[in-house]
Every structure is written in C-alpha cells, then in structure tokens.
Amino acid sequence: MFEPFMINAWITASIVAVISGLVGFFIALRGQAFIAHALPNGAFAGAAAAGLININPLFGLGFFSLLGAGTIGLLERKSKRDVATALGFVLLLGMGALFLSLSTEYSQQIFSLLFGEILGVSPSQILPTAALAVITLGILILSYRRLLYTSVLGEELSQKALFRNQNLIFLLMVALVTTMAIPVVGTLLLFTLLVSPAATARLITKTPKTAIAASVILALLMVYSSIAFSYVSNWPVGFFIGMMGVASYTVGQLWRKLFA
C-alpha cells in the first residue's frame, strides 16, 4: 500500500482533502451542495473540449469551470439561487454533450475523469494541484471573515450589491478547487469530499473554527480509509467515500438529535 507509485496518490489525496474540507465548510454553511455538484460535473465539458482541440485538459477544465461560475453568479443576481445553478449547469452539460459527440476520443477516457483514477496519479500532476491549492487557500484566508458573514446571512441579503462580490469569490473558489481536483480525483470523489465531511462537521460542532477543523480531519480520514479499502478490495474509491459520507452524516444527525 505504500509502494513508491502509491506515494503520489497519498500526497495528492491529502492536498485535495484539506482544501475540500476548508471550502466545503462554506458550501455546507451556505447550503450550496448543488454548486459542488454542478461545477465539477459541468466543467467536464471543458475536458471534452480540450480533447477536441488537443490541449491539456487542465486548461479546458479551468476555462469551463470559470465560465460556469461566472454564468451562475450573473444569473443569481436576477433569479433564485437554485434555478440559476440548475440552468448554468445544464448549459455546461449541453455543451459537454456536443463536444463529446464531435470528438472521436474513446469513452473510457471520459469515464475515468468521471470516477477519477487517484491510484494512477503521476508525479508531474502534483505540482499544478499544489499550486492551485495554494491560490485557493490564499483567497480563503483573505476573505474568510466576509465570506463567513455573507454565508450566514440569507439569500435575499446576499443579493444586495455589497455582498455580490462575496458570492462571486465563493464561486471562484469552487471553480479553482474543481480545476485542481478533477484531473487527479475525478468529479465523484471531489463532490463527496466537498459536501459530506463539512456537513457532518457542522452537526457535531458549535463554532466555525471547530467546524472547519473537524471538516478537514473528517475529509482526510475519509479519503485515506477509502484509498486503503479500495487498494485491498479493488473496488472503486468513489464507492467507499460515498458510503462513508452517508454513514457519517447519518451518525451526525443522530448525534445532534440525542445531544443537542
């Protein structure tokens, strides 16, 4: 399990888990799991487009996740948040369907992007992942307090001009995490890591700081044990992490009902 080729997987998983745990806290606080699903899945169109014109999928993912974040951010100013997310999402998916149908690439490659291949991460992929992680972390630290305030406030207040920028910063962060994580862990792993640890953490803690700490620790525990289970059983990592997410969240709900 700790052979040289697995070291890359452990390092990459650690980076993705820490950043997902941090950003996930705001996703759970804002109740925007839909965004965590929409941007990673929608940015898929970018990978398909990159395959079509033969460039590094990282650029395609980056461009389309930013495009999606921008579209949803602008729609949000005039629409309900969930409607804006849904429409931005299906637009990206529609483009993805077009690019996929035009490209002649083998569907297995697309399939691996959907479910990820963390066990096949190469050393050259670690550097861009780490760089994007640092940028995301920087944005998060700089806007932590404001993001916290606007996340706690209701949707109608966050539509006021003063808070609009915070919405965009939040969306930008999710777009960056998407670009960073999809090539190495796939959409499914990223989505679960963004939502489940933070959702559970919020149920068992009382202050933002302890919630963030618990979220990061849970994300790391989940991803490490999933990789270990997957290594032993050969079943997909996504299965274990998804099941652990549901289990920990259900336990968290029971915990809250019993002790809070």
Add this chain to the structure above:
Amino acid sequence: MSFLHAIVEPGFFSSSVIATALVIGCLTAVVSAVVGTFTVLRSQSFMGHALSDIGTTGGAAAYLAGVPTLYGFILINLATSGFLEALGIKSKKERDVATGVILGGALGLASLFLYLDTTNTSTSGDTMNLLFGSILTIQSSIEPLFIALAALALMFIVATYRQLLLASLDPDLLRVKNRSPQLAGIAFLVALSLAVAMSAIAIGTILSTALLIGPAAAAVRLGKNMRSVFVYSSTIGVLSIFFGVLLSYDSYNWPPFHHGWPVSFFVVSIIFITYLVTLFIKPRSKSYSPAHLDTPRSTDV
C-alpha cells in the same frame, strides 16, 4: 419548396424514430412543466436534478439484477425521498446539504455497480448510454408505460393541488389553518420521483433537469396566475423539444458532415436563451421573490 427544405430537412415528418422522439419528448415536457413549476416555487431544483442522477444508480442496480431499469429508477427515487423525509430536516439549507450527501452515496454505489458490470461483461457503451441517455434511441413499445407514469405523477399533483400550492407559496398560512405542509411536501416528492424517473430514463439526465427547471422558471416570470404559468411552461417545454429535435435532424448536414449534433445541446440552448429573454422582458414579480420563500432561520447559523 427549397426554402422549406432549408429549414426542415426532407424526411423529418415521415421518420418513425423522430415521431417516437417527439411523442415521448413532448409528453415529458408537459409533465416536467407542471411538476417543475412546483419544483421552482419550492426551490427544490437540486432535488429535481439529484433524483435523475440517483435514479441512474437504481437503473444500474436493476441492470445488474436483470430486471427492467425503469423499476430500479422508480424504487430508488422513492426510497431517497422517503429517507430525506424521515430525517425530518426543516431548514432549506440543511435539506440541500443532506441531498448532496445522499447523492454522493448514490453516485458511489453507481460507480461500484458499473465497475462490477464492466468487469463481468465489459460493455462501456451501455454505461455511457445509461449516463447520458438519448431521445433518439427510444423504443416505441415503451410509450404506454410512459403515459401511465406521466398520468400517475400528474395525479399526485392534481389530488393535492390546493394544499401543495399553499405549502409552496406560504407554508405558514397552511400551519395557521392547522394543516401540516409536510403532507403536501411528501405528495410532491412522490410526483417528482415518478416524473424524474420517467424523463431521465427516456431522454437522459441532462434534458430531464433542463426541462424540469428551465421552462418552469421562465413561466413563473411570465405568468400572471397559476393557469397561465402552466400554459407558458408547457408551451416553452414542448417548443424547445420540437425545435431541438428538428435542429438535431438538420445538423446531419452540418460539419463534421453526416454525424449530427446531439438533441440535448439544442434543447438546452433553446431553453437557456428563452430564460435569458424572460429576465429582460419583465422584472420578477414580488410574490415569487426568494425573500418570500427563503426566510433565513436561526437554525441555519
């Protein structure tokens, strides 16, 4: 005649594939329009989309077990709705997060089923079909089943219409009348589960979500009362399906030649543009504002 051929390629109206696609597509569009209107009013777009993805997991399980995929879709959707109700979450934000956690679990299960499936039979073409679906590969023999499902979904909406409407627009008013908004919520989730199972398996998850949310969101802006909202959303849905299929048929002669562009791309584009237009036609009327429907609760903090 040549002018007409420029718009409609010859053979469009005589092809049985196109006829089936249009019948199922329009039927789905109308049901999605009605169910979607409540989905938009109740801010449950995520649930609407999540059910189409979660249904895929049920479909994959049914495929492995050798039973018709539609049953897998319906069963897992109803189970998911039931589980979410059982958690008894009141806050809208927490509901969204819980939906996300369950969706993550369901997608994880799907990845396992697909893994088991491909290692057994190695058919990744089936996998992609299950994920993306296609309106042009529907067998006309399943039409009666879809009509039955559509009718059942609409029945749940019609039977609880007044309560559901009140529960969606002003749950407090319903509580004042000593009625729980939860009952209407459950009836709605059953209708949503059925409608999404039907549309996801017939036309794929992309179009399922697009038809559920897009036309309804546009119609809520345009309509003056509920009747006109339903008329607008059904019309927008049906027209976008019709022109989407038509353009896709025409695109057979566009570059790259003799390949054809996907229906979902055209339908989604038409719906998105229609929605953008409604944003500029008329400002949002006050009674549908999120301020009204998304009152922040202290439990959200």
